Amino acid sequence: MKYTIGKFIFPALLAAGLSTAAAADTWKFASEEDKGDVQDIFAQAFAESIKAQSDGDIKVRIYYYGQLGTENDIVELASKGTIQFVSVGTGHLGSYVPEAQVLDLPYVLGGDVDVIREVLTTSPTIYEDLSGKFEKVNLKLLTMISEGEMVWGANKEIRNPADFDGQKIRTFTSTIPVETYKAFGANPTPLSWGEVYGALQLKTVDGMVNPIYFIYNAKWHEVQDYLIFPAQQPYVGTVSTNSAWFNDLPANEQEMVTKAIAEAEQAAHDYQIRINQENLDKIKAERPDLQIVTLSEEERAVFEAKSTALHETFYNVVENAYDAADKAAAREGARKILEGLLQEVAGNS
Incomplete structure (x- = not known):
């Protein structure tokens, strides 16, 4: 399957100050959601962790809903390497990783919060079989998060x-x-x-x-x-990075990403439990x-x-x-x- 960036995206890129070359000290993270939503809490925690681990040498700039186009657009930007990280729900990956829509099926994950979290973060099926489908479109699946029961x-x-x-x-x-x-x-x-x-x-x-x-x-x-x-x-959010970009990172920066993903996943999990109840x-x-x-x-x-x-x-x-x-x-x-x-x-x- 082949994909191209729609011509209407480029004005948005220019307005947002993006170029197709990634700045060495700024990583770009685009979310389908807005400030205060679960994916934003994930992105903010991820950015804070990267900043702390790098002693401020690496910053993560977060882009919110609509700033860089539609959900499909930001997946494409990550696949192309224009941005480094993207978070979208599984339903928005259909054009890239149609198999990810397995998480959209009712009564597959069910409603048990602990079971959902365990499967979404440790599943061999997700992180071996399904993640290989992401790699074919130059995306590396980093984690999946629940945003609460539908x-x-x-x-x-x-x-x-x-x-x-x-x-x-x-x-x-x-x-x-x-x-x-x-x-x-x-x-x-x-x-x-x-x-x-x-x-x-x-x-x-x-x-x-x-x-x-x-x-x-x-x-x-x-x-x-x-x-x-x-x-x-649950509503399932996915977090991916550009695979080629990640593979070219020094080992210590790959470790930073892995640690930051784990911290952000915990922050998002705690937040969605709290905010859904509140x-x-x-x-x-x-x-x-x-x-x-x-x-x-x-x-x-x-x-x-x-x-x-x-x-x-x-x-x-x-x-x-x-x-x-x-x-x-x-x-x-x-x-x-x-x-x-x-x-x-x-x-x-």
Whole structure:
């Protein structure tokens, strides 16, 4: 697969003071999120660690949502080496590493915070099988982080697929989230996040799905009557670097990066636990009439059973991303990755 930087990105690069040559003492880190979001906390902790380890000789400049283009744009900039680090959700890697969308499947990681963290940070399937797919597009996967459980917003109680009937739910635009809510019985409606509040307010869509901290920051709880915890999956952020650039670093600087990634992962984990709880408490205080629903094990099992059909969707998405000669191997690789993750989650549960 070949990729080129879209012509519209270059004005953004110039405005941001970037050049295609990396400055020796400044590393560039682009995030899909904004200040105060989980990926920002990761980036800030990473920058502080690098600064401290290098005695101030190396600085990390952080770029936020939209400053360098779309999520796909910043992945491309990292792949090309224009920037050194990038953080995006797994769903935004589809054009580069379609296999990464395995983490978008519901009920693969589930809702156990400790199991999720263990798998996302130590999984052999992720850091051996899946990471090799990153290398093929000149990216080195450094870590994955949970940003909190994906929670359903709605204007009615949803406890089984029949309750989703006729409900328009805002989803991300990629295939797997769209097909997920079709399988669950809803009408998925892809929208950019800036359109969601108005759509919920006008009831042109009935619900949405996101972590609690983001729901509160976007004020979507103001225009929903229910928040439902299905223990379905977390929002998974990925952190990658340009592989060729990293491999050319001196050994001591590679060690700095490794140490900084571990410190930033811990900071992001602690923050997402705290901010999701704090924002849930704020939602309850601001909207005492809003109903909080947690699905029972039996209720979750029905949705989990529905989600198994999406495994075939995942295989098809991966297969379709490759040329004809590579399709069979790509499909088998996708199957191996999914089965490996399911085994690891079961082993840690």
